[in-house]
Amino acid sequence: MQDRSTSDIETLIDLMAKLPGMGPRSARRAVLHLIRKRALLLTPLSDMMTRVATTARECLNCGNVGTEDICEICDSEARANGEICVVESVSDLWAMERAGVFKGRYHVLGGTLSALDAIGPEDLRIPRLVDRVGSEAVSEVILALNATIDGQTTAHYIADQLSGQVKLTSLAQGVPIGGELDYLDDGTISAALKARKEL
Amino acid sequence: MQDRSTSDIETLIDLMAKLPGMGPRSARRAVLHLIRKRALLLTPLSDMMTRVATTARECLNCGNVGTEDICEICDSEARANGEICVVESVSDLWAMERAGVFKGRYHVLGGTLSALDAIGPEDLRIPRLVDRVGSEAVSEVILALNATIDGQTTAHYIADQLSGQVKLTSLAQGVPIGGELDYLDDGTISAALKARKEL
Incomplete structure (x- = not known):
């Protein structure tokens, strides 16, 4: 060497x-x-x-990564449909964009609340989200946080902060497309059973 | 997107x-x-x-990758011990160097002979190797080619070209250190048995 x-x-x-x-x-x-x-x-x-x-810089409005102070999604009038999708990270935002079904704007938290790591709401752009709900014409906030304990804790906290101000929804939980029951965990199966739909 | x-x-x-x-x-x-x-x-x-x-450039003498026309190994007098180790690629050279036991110089072929891919001796720095054996004071050529069919074919060809001019050796074949017989292929086990050593 x-x-x-x-x-x-x-x-x-x-x-x-x-x-x-x-x-x-x-x-x-x-x-x-x-x-x-x-x-x-x-x-x-x-x-x-x-x-x-x-x-490269973070969008001052939503926290997405781009080459302008305001990212292309926040800058696009076509995406001002009143929906804000809250995600943990930029890679989650990109995953949503690849799916190509969401037509609104995003809010990137930059992580999840964590007592162990001493990450509080101020560290996560949660106050900025509350501001946006007050100032932009927001009709619905979709909480698209990861289905982990930290993600769900953060979703509950945000729901508390915004309750009464705006319609709050979260992603459906269930069997993933192409998923085989035999390989799924118990939690997913029981969530899918509880949320079963009439055909 | x-x-x-x-x-x-x-x-x-x-x-x-x-x-x-x-x-x-x-x-x-x-x-x-x-x-x-x-x-x-x-x-x-x-x-x-x-x-x-x-x-970055290839060493004009041995084909190693470095930042000079002649690489540090070819440039070092301390490594002029008369041994040339022939390897297929620069990554093989680096692997030999990490082992840290070989103190001579290298010759990087840049691939193996392959009839299918129409790769002949001229494409592989084999003529340059024959030159080096003639011009440098070389006492031993160690063929450290991969134990694949192409690697061994190439080793046989080089041995033919150099036979009688210099001492030719190749790496020992056998059980790798830490290897378990149960997980080894038949070829390795039979090679190790044929080359067994008296204790």
Whole structure:
């Protein structure tokens, strides 16, 4: 290892290994791949990283990541339908957008309430959500938080804060599309049974 | 998706997804992580990629990847012990270096002979290896090719080319350290039995 310990390539491998889902082995493989595909991949990737490092910012209104102070969704008049979908993270927002059915705007909390990690409502853009419900013409707040304990605790807290001011809904719980009962946990099956629908 | 389809962030995700071991999902996760850790990770990573894109080159002597025309191993007098270790790829060279026992120099073929893919000796730096054996003071050539059919075919071809000129050896085959017989293939077990050693 001493032969390349101080080289740029070694430093690049160490940095790549810090990405989520990468380890030292996959980082070495990725860097060799990048060096082989210099013109096709390495140069465009480094240019784009430099650009994103300068331009990426959080939307001041909803917390989405974009290249403007107000993100494209908040900026689009077409999406001002009075619905706000509350999600934990930007990746959840992107997952909702991929589904392509929600036509309103978002509010990204940036995490969940957690007594253990000392994360309170102020750390989570919850006051900003309450402001938005007061100032924008909001008819419905959809709580699309993860079906984890922390996610549901946070949903209950937000529901408390907003109760009486606006219509509050949450995502349905049940059997996922393509899901097999045999592989589902008890909680999902009992939730799906309780929320059964007449055909 | 239309909301970020043309953005720099989307382009960056598409580029990241082309790395080996990455897909669209892990690329999205990596890019969000990069944006969150802008000063600590994104900026250093883009800077280092730009540097490597300019400086990385193949060693003219052995084919190793480095930042000079002649790599540090070929440049080091301490490693001129007359041994050349022939490997398929730079990642194999790095694996040998991590083991830290080989003190000689390398020769990176850049692949294996393959009739199917029309890869012949000229495509593989094999003529350069024959040159080196003639011109450098080489006492032993260690064939450290992968124990695959293509790797072994290539090893046989190189052994033919160099026979009589230099001492030729190959890596021992047998049970890997920590290996359990129950999980080993038949070929490995029979190779290990044939090459058994007296205690």
